[in-house]
């Protein structure tokens with residue numbers, strides 16, 4: 001009988017010799033290394049636990065997943081251990097690196113179809129396996145598809161992105177929303193009805209486009225814009241004209257994956273049978289076509305880094321250009337974009353400026369994709385017809401024109417930004433209340449961490465910990481993520497979506513939150529990005545003088561286009577607590593009228609807000625009661641009921657206070673409105689009299 005003896009990789013750093021750096025992610029650096037006792041080349045992912053902004057649970061989960069999976073297309077860790085304050089994850093060395101790196105160094109325009117078909121088929125095998133075992137990968141993209149010198153493909157990286165889908169508590173404890181927006185399914189962005197393994201199918205479709213073009217759709221845009229584009233536009237796809245070189249079956253595959261309604265996307269298993277995969281070839285073919293003539297991975301990685309550094313120098317003057325930053329991060333393959341709440345708010349306020357700035361054509365403009373040759377499922381045409389007008393008007397930059405943006409902002413809480421509340425719904429006050437797991441363990445020595453987080457046990461016995469993890473891990477009860485996150489985070493909507501802080505400029509933000517800056521600890525480029533962002537957004541003066549010209553309810557909208565200068569600003573000053581002076585020298589009835597109309601409109605919007613808040617408060621209390629009654633609710637399995645109840649109560653109180661203050665404000669507005677109307681009548685009367693006198 002043949003016994004397959006599994007190699008035992010040592011769990012001591014001195015048994016390894018680190019060579020050159022071959023990869024860098026948001027949370028880790030990856031080295032080629034030698035396992036001395038086994039005389040085997042490996043890759044070691046080194047995570048500095050002290051610097052790492054991930055919570056330790058997330059890391060633990062990644063390691064666990066990597067240890068327990070067992071499939072030729074899924075990257076499996078040999079072992080992991082801590083050394084000093086670092087966690088080392090030892091894995092097979094994938095000499096080709098990631099598909100993204102290969103494209104960046106040798107195939108900037110993307111791969112040929114047979115290569116794509118082979119890469120996708122192998123990746124899909126990994127997804128079939130993961131989904132079958134109840135895992136959702138959540139970060140499928142070319143940067144996580146690794147290839148070895150024999151052309152074997154492995155899907156990697158179970159780390160950072162998993163954090164964001166975890167139990168509500170942990171997500172709420174951070175002021176960031178972590179993920180990779182270009183690949184992110186709309187339902188994941190919205191988080192309205194939960195999401196499931198179909199989110200991976202969307203990312204798979206985006207990855208297909210990435211492999212075909214050398215970059216993902218919308219990759220040049222900043223995260224906020226990507227989110228809006230994904231939600232507003234029709235799904236991206238292969239274009240009839242531009243993508244002539246690709247077969248109809250490829251186009252169909254992409255179209256099938258990129259359906260906004262996750263229910264209508266095929267499962268990984270079903271997709272596996274797609275006739276497109278008839279174009280797929282062997283691993284050997286992959287090795288010959290895309291790996292064999294490449295420079296060694298370390299060298300390529302160095303060149304890529306140098307290129308990035310050059311870009312930074314060349315574009316120094318454009319540091320503030322977030323598109324540039326996105327592009328740079330994209331080039332590096334960074335996946336864990338930092339969706340900092342304040343950044344997003346600022347971006348939302350500045351989004352028109354982006355639009356004016358960027359007329360660059362997006363080749364993936366969604367409007368193009370429904371060309372005759374691309375078979376669009378009927379349901380897609382109908383369910384997404386609403387998007388199509390947007391998409392077609394925005395072919396140039398793949399985004400809606402100013403008017404569309406305007407209307408999005410006008411209905412701020414109702415349109416896409418509302419849909420993005422899942423991203424925003426992380427209370428600022430939660431920031432201090434850092435995740436218990438992180439706060440509690442960040443400064444423990446790593447042994448303590450290990451004993452708490454069971455990593456040590458994972459080193460020894462790979463499978464045993466799966467059960468331990470099941471309550472909180474990304475390893476889900478088959479294919480389902482419950483909606484509790486929506487519930488948990490939703491309660492913060494008013495804070496984030498309705499707060500006048502929405503209008504806080506970057507400079508204000510800095511002065512408001514000096515401590516936040518220091519608390520943030522994003523490794524490498526993200527930290528850098530934070531700093532640059534902070535430096536480069538407009539000053540408070542920029543936004544208060546001229547730029548911030550219109551308020552939507554309690555929001556400011558920054559656009560010179562939107563509001564006539566003069567009276568509106570003076571009229572609005574009371575809204576922000578200033579004094580209203582209807583007796584200004586230039587005061588005329590004609591100048592007052594638009595302002596009054598605006599106030600009326602504003603009142604209406606505020607009324608709507610209040611109604612929505614009340615509804616929301618009712619819903620929250622309803623769910624609260626339900627949760628308490630249910631007892632066995634999954635939400636409550638994750639955290640003790642009492643904590644949840646307290647949280648909900650405090651959220652309710654916040655909501656009530658907010659409602660009260662909005663109601664007060666509404667009342668104030670009404671009174672002012674009445675006064676203004678009176679004054680208007682008086683002025684009109686005066687003018688009439690004057691005219692008569694003059695005529696006489």
Ligand SMILES: Nc1ncnc2c1ncn2[C@@H]1O[C@H](COP(=O)(O)OP(=O)(O)OP(=O)(O)O)[C@@H](O)[C@H]1O
Pocket residue numbers: 022023024025026027028029030043045075091092093094095097098101143144146156157159160161333334335336
């Ligand atoms: N086993 C491996 N062999 C060769 N290269 C690897 C290996 N694992 C990772 N890499 C390279 O290192 C890069 C970063 O690794 P990884 O994605 O695991 O880090 P991360 O911090 O989780 O990154 P991110 O979340 O930004 O994708 C990968 O994109 C890949 O190019």
